[in-house]
Amino acid sequence: MGIPWVQKYKPKKLEEIVGNREVALAFGKWLRDRLSGRNVKPAALLHGPPGVGKTLTVEIAAQQFNLELVELNASDFRTKEAIERIAGGAAMQASLFGYTGKLIFLDEIDGITSEDRGGIPAVVELVKYSRFPVVLTANDPWDPSFRELRGLCEMFKYDRIRSTSIVAYLRQICKMEGITPEDEALKAIAEHAEGDVRAALNDLQMVAQGAKKLTKEMVMGLYYRTQQQSAFEVLRRLFSAKTAITAKMAMEGSLVDFDTLIKWINENIPYQYEDVEELSAAYDALSKADIYYARVKRSQNWDLFKYVIDFATAGVALAKRKPFKFVKYQFPKDILMLSATKEERTVKNEILSKIRERCHISRRRATIEYLPYLQLIFSENPEVGHRIAKELKLSKEAIDYLSGRAA
Missing domain, CATH: 3.40.50.300 (P-loop containing nucleotide triphosphate hydrolases)
Incomplete structure (x- = not known):
């Protein structure tokens, strides 16, 4: 990487x-x-x-x-x-x-x-x-x-950045990387980023690094593949590596961003390593990676990033003393918790945004002063709730949430 x-x-x-x-x-x-x-x-x-x-x-x-x-x-x-x-x-x-x-x-x-x-x-x-x-x-x-x-x-x-501006920026990056992009490919990345330049550039790197041409099919393939599959594969290759080189290669081409991969590695070290000395050595290497990574972000000296990779990959992989064995890898707990509540948070955010736009109030006030009463109205008086939903142009999912019918 x-x-x-x-x-x-x-x-x-x-x-x-x-x-x-x-x-x-x-x-x-x-x-x-x-x-x-x-x-x-x-x-x-x-x-x-x-x-x-x-x-x-x-x-x-x-x-x-x-x-x-x-x-x-x-x-x-x-x-x-x-x-x-x-x-x-x-x-x-x-x-x-x-x-x-x-x-x-x-x-x-x-x-x-x-x-x-x-x-x-x-x-x-x-x-x-x-x-x-x-x-x-x-x-x-x-x-x-x-x-x-x-x-x-x-x-x-600061406003959300228009897709046309993101497309123009991505085209410049492709030129500097020697990549010939299709217009539709860049548009797909820009639209998926929803005004977030960082997200767009990260996606471009994931799908196009090392390539000579970027097609829309390549981009859509990126979005259809799951991060879960990629993370499991990275862990398997990392923990089974017998040399520093193969351990570092485990991260090459990963679809998962580095910060998330570190969470996966941290979560699964105790499942892969049972020996106390193995655990100690692996976590010692990961802690050194974390220290260097913090130093990189603080100083913006990205020449040090190679040491982060060395400790997070080779350091962890070479901590093992016993032969590699297949284990069932686990989701990082914080990611799992966020995934479990993502749909509910998305619906809630929709409702709060509609309240803020209609009533010209802060998100905090909408959450504390308006949302609880809307939930009461929708559950106790569906007819009034229906009129409010029409006024706010709420989705079916939002209406179900306010009515207490959400799964």
Whole structure:
């Protein structure tokens, strides 16, 4: 498995960002003004659906302006002690390692819940008192609890990227990879990605890497094959490998993304290895792979990715001391749980989206204040429920969900 194309072809300048170029450049202007001390808002809030370039914009901007990117998580804002540590640390102390300053980055602030004792007020304090620019991202920034925070932020809206823009981008990648693509093949990938450039590029790499021509049949073949079959085959080849080379080859051509494969390997080591020393050696190798992978993502030094592959494949495979035996491989538990609830979550998301569009409210408010009453109405008064369903243009699955008839 080579370097992921999303990293290989990662834009180096804001003007190279696909689809949301103008808003990325506008963000760059805000950051330049903020760094030069001009009278602009102290923070920026980039909002929009996943895969449209929000995080990418922040990473590129940090590189362009030679800023140390300090990434904070929602979990950092849950206690008073953690808030003080951050406010007195990353947000106030000068940068090291030759950077001209810092860029404080908090991704997906809508992941901060009302149960977090620090919560949004802590983010507000961080924005007010940080020496450095603060950048936030969110899928949905319109929750009422974000009102004060929004007032402190310059807002940048990222839209889903049009299929035509994705097709043009994929065609450029094909040219650089020496691949001749059919128009219908690129259109199929773009439509399947639903505005997510990362997903489109990952799919292109899966189906076209090493090929000279890309056809629509190749693309549709990719989407019809199941990840389950591919994962099982990778595990069988990996655990049965007798040399480092054959172990590393087990991942070549896999249809499953690397992060998911690591979950499969982690889940199935105890099924394949029973000896304590085997288990210890295998998990030690996998932990080293995880450490290197975190370092790669943090530093963006993808030359280190080869060590991740070495530990995750050869390290795990060569831990065995006994002959390979066939076992029944298991789904990673977190993937299994997500799969079991995927259909229900899809229907629920449809309902919440319709409520938000019709009533102009946040997703959180739709979930707490509207959804429970709709379920009561649909189950107790189907006639009124029918009128509401017609007004919201709900699908049969959504009506069944609200009526309590969903399987």
